[in-house]
Amino acid sequence: MEKKIINGGTYCTLVSQLDKLARHNRQGSFRTKERYYEAFKRFCAYLADEFHLQKLENVSGRHLTCYVLHMQENGKSASTIKTDLAAIRFFHDKMSRPKYRLPTNEELAVELERRCFGSVDRTWSTAEFNRMPGKALAEDRYDFILALYLGRYAGLRIHECFRLDTAAAEQTLRENVVTVKGKGGKVRTVPINEQIVIAMRKQLDRTPRGHKLLVLDGMPTHRAIALLQLFIIRHRSEVQDPGSDRPLTFHGLRHTYAAEKYRELTEGGTGALDAHFAVSRLLGHERADVTNIYLASVRKGEKHGH
Numbered sequence: 170m171e172k173k174i175i176n177g178g179t180y181c182t183l184v185s186q187l188d189k190l191a192r193h194n195r196q197g198s199f200r201t202k203e204r205y206y207e208a209f210k211r212f213c214a215y216l217a218d219e220f221h222l223q224k225l226e227n228v229s230g231r232h233l234t235c236y237v238l239h240m241q242e243n244g245k246s247a248s249t250i251k252t253d254l255a256a257i258r259f260f261h262d263k264m265s266r267p268k269y270r271l272p273t274n275e276e277l278a279v280e281l282e283r284r285c286f287g288s289v290d291r292t293w294s295t296a297e298f299n300r301m302p303g304k305a306l307a308e309d310r311y312d313f314i315l316a317l318y319l320g321r322y323a324g325l326r327i328h329e330c331f332r333l334d335t336a337a338a339e340q341t342l343r344e345n346v347v348t349v350k351g352k353g354g355k356v357r358t359v360p361i362n363e364q365i366v367i368a369m370r371k372q373l374d375r376t377p378r379g380h381k382l383l384v385l386d387g388m389p390t391h392r393a394i395a396l397l398q399l400f401i402i403r404h405r406s407e408v409q410d411p412g413s414d415r416p417l418t419f420h421g422l423r424h425t426y427a428a429e430k431y432r433e434l435t436e437g438g439t440g441a442l443d444a445h446f447a448v449s450r451l452l453g454h455e456r457a458d459v460t461n462i463y464l465a466s467v468r469k470g471e472k473h474g475h
Contacts, residue, residue, distance in 0.1 A: 346358040401417065
């Protein structure tokens with residue numbers, strides 16, 4: 170079911186501008202033109218509801234980054250997101266006087282996950298991870314510290330971290346497990362460790378009861394997520410191990426968690442297949458090939474995480 174558009178008037182204004190661009194377009198096959206047009210219409214709906222934008226010529230990299238985070242939060246695949254970005258840039262290039270240059274995929278302040286099925290090791294080393302909360306502490310960002318710990322020691326997706334409110338935090342501390350609703354509405358519980366307990370208590374003390382744990386009042390969730398992404402991007406060259414070419418992203422913390430859990434289970438006597446299924450459940454995945462992505466470092470025999 171399509172999401173209901175709240176600001177219908179603004180949406181229609183943007184679509185009329187899109188229609189003008191589309192009428193003069195002669196590039197691409199009929200199928201490509203139709204696909205790109207529908208993708209940009211969805212972007213128009215997002216711009217209308219989230220930013221109240223009146224002119225397509227004012228679209229900037231900030232809008233693009235937030236839209237990518239919105240699509241990721243709603244479970245869109247990496248290939249779908251990249252196609253939609255191509256559509257947005259296609260029509261943006263048709264504008265006579267755009268106010269801003271749109272960033273490339275590599276320049277976006279958000280990571281576009283590549284479904285490489287286990288060919289890329291994205292784990293953080295212990296030293297790399299230990300340096301990053303120190304950077305957050307220096308900026309008094311205890312919310313960032315908690316999010317980093319939830320990704321590293323519980324394998325949460327970034328959007329799952331930012332959905333937590335004070336009630337969920339209190340339940341987590343009582344039960345010593347964090348309960349989250351992941352992709353497809355699947356609910357899972359994941360054990361937490363002492364680092365998460367300490368960071369969560371500290372953030373809970375700083376958050377008014379009934380409010381989101383990691384999102385300031387009046388701030389859209391996608392904006393709060395983008396700030397954490399930008400923080401990691403800003404500091405990752407400083408925390409990365411010398412000579413390492415592994416990409417350091419928040420999503421890489423899930424890879425680190427998965428690899429560590431798999432090693433713990435197999436070294437404790439659990440069979441490889443059972444360990445694989447256990448990690449899949451903790452990550453909230455059912456497909457073996459998707460879990461294989463997170464275990465790339467294990468199969469390659471990397472030991473930098475120790």
